[in-house]
Amino acid sequence: MLGKAPLATAPHGPQSGTVLPMLATAARSAGVPTDGDLWAYEVKWDGMRVLADVHEGTVVLRSRTGRDVSTTFPELTALADAHADVLLDGEVVALDDGLPSFSVLADRLHVSDPRAAERAAARTPVTLMAFDVLRLYGVELLDRSWQDRRESLDRLLPSGRAWQVSPVYPDASSLLTATREQGLEGVVAKRRTSTYQPGRRSPDWVKHAHRHHQACLVAGWRPVEGSPDRIGALLLAVPGPDGRLRYAGRAGSGLDGALEEGLRAALAGRELPRPVVDVPRPDAAGATFTEPVAVVEVRHLGRTSGGRLRQPTLRGLRPDLGPSDVRQE
Structure with a gap:
């Protein structure tokens, strides 16, 4: 869920109010709505x-x-x-x-x-x-x-x-096919009669992603073997349906020098004596546990029955998101 911080303020302009972003809901198994008279379609960037x-x-x-x-x-x-x-x-x-x-x-x-x-x-x-x-x-x-x-x-x-x-297209099926073939992120369908609903994840906007992405909280890190001061993998956490944090697995793929530097800055002084989630013993061995304040973007191939991310790959830090913005996608 979004926090209470405004997305945009306009104290310098004619309007003094604040605006939160309208967000899209995820498409169900049936996909995005396909009635082009009622809906319009855009690329998901x-x-x-x-x-x-x-x-x-x-x-x-x-x-x-x-x-x-x-x-x-x-x-x-x-x-x-x-x-x-x-x-x-x-x-x-x-x-x-x-x-x-x-x-x-x-x-x-x-x-x-x-x-x-x-x-x-x-x-x-x-x-x-x-x-x-x-x-x-x-x-x-x-x-x-x-x-x-x-x-x-x-x-x-x-x-x-x-x-x-951003261009608008009249046909959902054609855009879904084209974006998939071209390696684009996905498609967003928008109801033509809908108003802008600040701060709401609205069913009037429906998104379909070709690839699975998840914003995750960093609950700790494991060192590179033989280099105890180097970050080799992150321990990830995501809120469950009840809002409680759950362990989402560990990820080391995609962790480069720039990301490690950013993580060190984000996690400095945030060490904890024990993890905030239940980390399995093999993953916890030798790990440094941290407050879940840093947010990273992860690409994955789905989830296990226990909620772990399959083959997660780190894409980068998300300094534009806070802990309260992380939700299970």
Whole structure:
């Protein structure tokens, strides 16, 4: 569940309220709804959700938990050249061989120093894939239908490389096939008559992912064999249906130097004498246990009957998420 931190605030703009992101529910076994007259279909982008608040030449970017990430993505200040007043909802993406890659983007998420962020932007530029508009020229659009908001978004011309409008498609089956074949993340179906429902995981938006992803809390780490000071694998935890943390397995694949450095910073001073979840003895042997405060993104091949992730691969830290944002996907 989302915490109470706002995703976006606009104290500098004409609207003084706060907005939380509207979230999609996961598709059931039957898949996304297929009635194209009632639903529209978009690509599910593999990136970081942000609201981009543009007002009188300034741009404020806020993550899903309300953290100001404007410094992290300096190239998106070009959004100020687009329109005098607009609040865009979208996904920041970085490309790897022409495809969005969260693993590539993850190397930028922890950068907060302005000079380091400028260097990172030169090496790995990002783009905002905008899929909704929540305010335009001082008028809030939250209570208008998705169709009306989409028509307003389509009339906004993207400026330069800073942002693009995420395309809409009329046929679910064709988009599911195309995204699967092209290695894209998946598809989101949106009810054309739906209003924007801040802070709600709504059945009016339905997502289908081709690959299994899970945000996990770090409950500890195991060292590299022969190098006790090096992190070799993470002990993962995810809340169960009752809200209590459960052990989700250990993951070492995908753990590189940059991720290890970020983990050390996130876990510094967080050591515990015993784990917060029931860790099996083989995994607990030689491990350092920590408070479950750091969040990592994991790709996996499903779950065992006991809830462990099958063949988990680490994709990167999620500094845009807090412990209260982690839920079983």
